Each structure stands twice: as structure tokens, then as C-alpha cells.
Amino acid sequence: MSILIDTTTRVLVMGATGAEGSFWTGHMMAMGTHVIAAVTPGKEGERIGDLPVFHSVRRAIDARGQADAAMLFVPPRFTKDAVFECLDAGIRLIVTAADGIPLHDALQIRAASRERGCMVVGGNTSGIISPGKAMLGMFPYWIERVYKPGTIGVMTRSGSLTNEVTSMVVRAGFGVSTLAGVGGDPVPGMRFAEVLRLFEQDSETEAVVMIGELGGTMEEEVADQLASGAFTKPLVAFIGGRHAPEGKRMGHAGAITSGGTGGARYKMERLRAAGALVAERASQTGTLLAQALHR
Amino acid sequence: MKLHEFQAKALFREYGIPVPRGELAESAEEAGSIAQRIGMPVVIKAQVLRGGRGKAGLVRRAASPAEAIDAARAILASDWKVRRVLVEQALEYERELYLSLSPDPVAGAHLILASAEGGVEIEDMARSAPEKIQRVRVESMRGLMPWQARHIAFSLGLKTETARKVAHIIEQLYALYAGRDAELAEINPLFLLPDGSLVAGDAKVAIDDNALFRHPEFSQDSADFDSDIAREAAAEGIPYLQFDGDISLMCAGAGLTTAVYDLVVDFGGTVANYLEFGGPNYRKSVRAMELCIRNAPKVILIVTFGTIARADVMAEGIVEAIGRLRPACPIVTCIRGTGEDKAHEILRAAGLQPLTDTEEAVRIAVALARQAADREAGETGASHGGRA
Incomplete structure (x- = not known):
């Protein structure tokens, strides 16, 4: 067993179309993580490999079914918005890699996640990895x-x-x-x-x-x-x-x-x-x- | 980003929090004429970003313009690199209060601390007399409610009229703290004057660096850096701290660099600087080494264990930097992580020994620094040559 994530966790990735985001999304999938969709506003219809991209988290979930977790490769100033988009879509585990989230945004993220009983991991983190099973983030698992x-x-x-x-x-x-x-x-x-x-x-x-x-x-x-x-x-x-x-x-x-x-x-x-x-x-x-x- | 007192007081004025009359002076003479203008007595306060100014003799009272000139001269000539002093009217007060706003990371909220006995370090009071501090949590999603400000103010044991004024100041302080993305807003002391008015004796405000993009009105001036090297590093986005020891740390990752710092001290070495060239800076080896060399270190110690920061790219950069900069001191490398096999080949080809154990690397760096120090001592007789 493991905590937080395993092979069955259905994962959505925000910011997966950027250089770093796509590199690590590729590795998450290569390692066995069950990634179901990517979200980048304005890029619906594109694909990252086999992975379909959607304009919003709601649209992704409507098309692909509920996600258990979200990985955010979103810049710090947009992180609060992205976290709330995921929370509002009922995603229970959110990992945010962003380094430099404004303090007052981080306080609101913390408060909202507690109130809803969800988990927001980060920011400024490499993420979570259950070796041999799944990864949300950036680890040299090889x-x-x-x-x-x-x-x-x-x-x-x-x-x-x-x-x-x-x-x-x-x-x-x-x-x-x-x-x-x-x-x-x-x-x-x-x-x-x-x-x-x-x-x-x-x-x-x-x-x-x-x-x-x-x-x-x-x-x-x-x-x-x-x-x-x-x-x-x-x-x-x-x-x-x-x-x-x-x-x-x-x-x-x-x-x-x-x-x-x-x-x-x-x-x-x-x-x-x-x-x-x-x-x-x-x-x-x-x-x-x-x-x-x-x- | 910590603001100077005069900057924080300008913000207080903007938010309607009363502050003493005062002006900024850059010379002793200027301080004298300001003192004359605002009336005696005055307080001369060094504008430096350090605590304990009073104990360090950086806050002085003056009863005449001549005394003000002397006080300002003494402060400006002190070892603390003071460039500016704030000349303020000295106020007679009945009592000193305390007010602050800061984050509560566990609750994801803000915390108001208030006390009717200000003028002391709040951390000291929290230990010795915690019952004298009022604490109220402000929900970050909702903000301060006026009743909360009133509740705190009326719980301080003040007269009704005074309490109302304190409540207003709490609301204004919160408006500043929230509106300007502050990580701290503190008034200590808040003077209660004999006529019943309240005036902020001191002002401490720190703005969240990560939110500066929302506040273009704040800019960090060069006086706020420990050294020119630190300022240049900041301009490059390279995390850097200035120290005055022998070993220049050129490492990747905040946690690892901090741990390497600990090991250097453990093994009897001293640190010249802390520099991180990991994460987004891993292609900046040349610039990073250039900054390190400016400290004339006895050793440059490179320790990395990178994920995004690819070891092979960093190794190439290091070899290029050595070729271009020809550092006079030895370089110790311990580079691991993504692409490490290739990195080790690159380093070996350039005549460097690729170490893989952090502690071993630190021990070697400390030994090399000691050898260099011994050599220097031998060359200059027993006297220790100072560093430029």
C-alpha cells in the first residue's frame, strides 16, 4: 500500500502543455500514473501524446469522468485560481509545484482546503511519489x-x-x-x-x-x-x-x-x-x- | 521585503494611522534643520533594517538642533552603514500599546495580537506574561469584521473613547496588511498621549516578495543588500547570501545548500557565501561561479542532487566556467541526480574528480581551505592578510 496515490488514482494535469509540464506529465504517465486529462485554457482539442486537452477542469471531468487528484504545473500567480477550480470541481487531492505563491493566496488555499476536507500539497514542492506505482510531480524515479x-x-x-x-x-x-x-x-x-x-x-x-x-x-x-x-x-x-x-x-x-x-x-x-x-x-x-x- | 520605518510610516499616513511629525535626513546638518522646523525635543532614528536599534545606539533623543546634529552625526558614522536618519518629534505619552497582524499558517488565517503593555518585544511578553496579549484570528476568506476590531480594543482595559480609536486603528492596519500583501504589520509602541490621542511610535511592515508583482509601488533599493554581489545575484534571480568565511558554496536546491552549510561549520570550516544555481538557474554556471569568485574564496564547493536541474548540463557549465574564469582556488564537485553518469564523464575529462558523497566533498573542501590558509599564513609571516 501507499498513501495519497497509487496506480488507481485518476489524475488530471493543469499546465501540462508548457515545456516543463509536458516533460513531467510524460514521465508521470511513463511511470504508470493513471492520467486522464490535461487542462489548459484555450487549447481544447490538442493532445499531449494520447492525452486530450480541455479548456477547463469542469469540461475535462464532463468528458472523461471524475478525477481523484490534480497535478498543477501552473505559475505561482495563477495557482490560487487553479486550486479553486479543482476544489470547485470536487477534486480531493491537489498538488501544486509552483514556487512563489503569494502568502495571502497560500493562506486562503490552506483555509479552503481545510474547510472542504481536501488536501492541497505544496506549493514549492516536487510533489508526491509512490515508487513503482504513481507520481504527481517531478522526481527522477529512474x-x-x-x-x-x-x-x-x-x-x-x-x-x-x-x-x-x-x-x-x-x-x-x-x-x-x-x-x-x-x-x-x-x-x-x-x-x-x-x-x-x-x-x-x-x-x-x-x-x-x-x-x-x-x-x-x-x-x-x-x-x-x-x-x-x-x-x-x-x-x-x-x-x-x-x-x-x-x-x-x-x-x-x-x-x-x-x-x-x-x-x-x-x-x-x-x-x-x-x-x-x-x-x-x-x-x-x-x-x-x-x-x-x-x- | 522589509520596509524601512520611514516607508512604513508613509504607508500608515496613507491609511490614516497617526504617526509623529518627522522627516528623513541624509546628513547631520539636514537633521539639524529638520529638528528646528518640527520643534524640540526630537528623536533621531537610524533607517536600517535591523532590530534592537535602541540598544545599538541607533536611536537618540535630542533637546536642541545642535544636539540633533551631533546625534545624527554619531549615527551616520556608526558601523551599521546608516545612510539616512528619521528626525521625529519626541512625544510625551501616558502608556504604550502593542498591535500587530501576521499570518497563522496552521489555520490559513491572519492573527491579530494586541496588548495594553507595548514597548517590549512581543516574543518576550508571550513567554513571560501571555495573559496580557489578546489574540484574535481573522478568517482569510472573509477578512476582518468590525466587531472583531471592537472586541479586541474593548478587551484591553482602556477608556471607551480610547478603545474606539484603537478599534479604528486595527481596522486601518488590517486594510494596509491585506491591501498591500504584507507578511507583517506591527505598531510597537502605539503611544497613548495625555490628550487621549494615539500615535504610532514605530512601524514595522514587511511586504511578501511573492506578491510584489501586484504592488509595483515597492522597489528594493541597493542599500537593502548585504553586498554588491548579493544585489547582482538578486537581479539574476540567483538565491545568494553573503558571509565572510573561506568556502564558497555553489550548490543546487535550498534544502541541500542549507545542509551543506551545516556540514561546513560542523567540520570546522567557514562559509564565504551561500549560492544556489539549481532549479531555473541550472544553466547559469558561469554567472554563478563569477559571483563566487568575487569573494576570493579559498575553495569553491559544488554540491547538487538535481531533478529538473540536469547534472550533465551543470557539469558542462562548470567546465565552461572554469575555462572562461580560470578561478585561482580549487574546486570540489559532488554532482548527482538526473544525467549524473554523463556529468561525471564530463568532469573527469576536464581533470576534476567527481565525488558522489556530500560529507566527503565537504571534508575535502574544509581541508583544502585550511591548507590555503596555512599557505597564506606562511607567505605573509604570521600575520593574517585581510581580504579586499
């Missing part, structure tokens, strides 16, 4: 030493670091059930705590690796979950930015400490105190995982 199917859930705020850490997980003899990128923005649509809830319920996920970093409170929320007993499987965490200077924004918009809160060290302490195995360095992730699973 690199075997990173994207090997298995029983470890991975959730992350970073794309580049995920390749690094996940390769350690695989090197230690494990594979990945689902990898979910919540994204590097200060207001992600879906938070670590919500992904963790799904991993808790997934019978084939044995343990979870969390790749966090400085800034925000998502890692602290996970520590609370562990402490309260809401998550019962082993959790290995790596937190970037231990030496980041106070007040500097380290690359990701969300990666900044403010007023003494959100520091990587503090997050690590909170997680350790709650029972997580916390890696000082990315290279220790695999070893800690083996230790947690007694292998």
Missing part, C-alpha cells in the same frame, strides 16, 4: 538508488535534500512506500502532521523519515503528535539549518527563524524528547532507521 519501492514513508520540505536523504534510506537496505513533499513555503497547503496521520494508518508503512528544516512550527507539531501517542511507528528526523544565522532566510521562503523560535536545534530537541530518532547529519538517516527497525 534513479534506482533513490526511488526504490519499500516500506518507509518519507515526508519533506525540500526537493534536493530529499534525493540525498532518501539515497541513504535505500543504501541502508530500505525502500519507500510514499514520498510526500509538503514544500518549502511558509504556508504549505498540507502540513507534516497531516501526512503523518496517513502514514500511521497505512499498513505497509513501517517507519517514517521526516526531512525538516529551520523555520515555522511543522516539526514541533510532529513532536506533539509523537508525545501524545497519535503516531506509534518509528520516526527518524533530519533537520537542516542547525548553523543558520538568526534572521537569515536560508533559500526556502519558509526557512527562517524569528524571535528565537523555529530554530533547527530547538526542533531537534523537541523531537528527541518526544521519542524520535534525530540524525545530526543526513548520512546517519539510514543507520538510525535500521536501529529503529532492529535490523
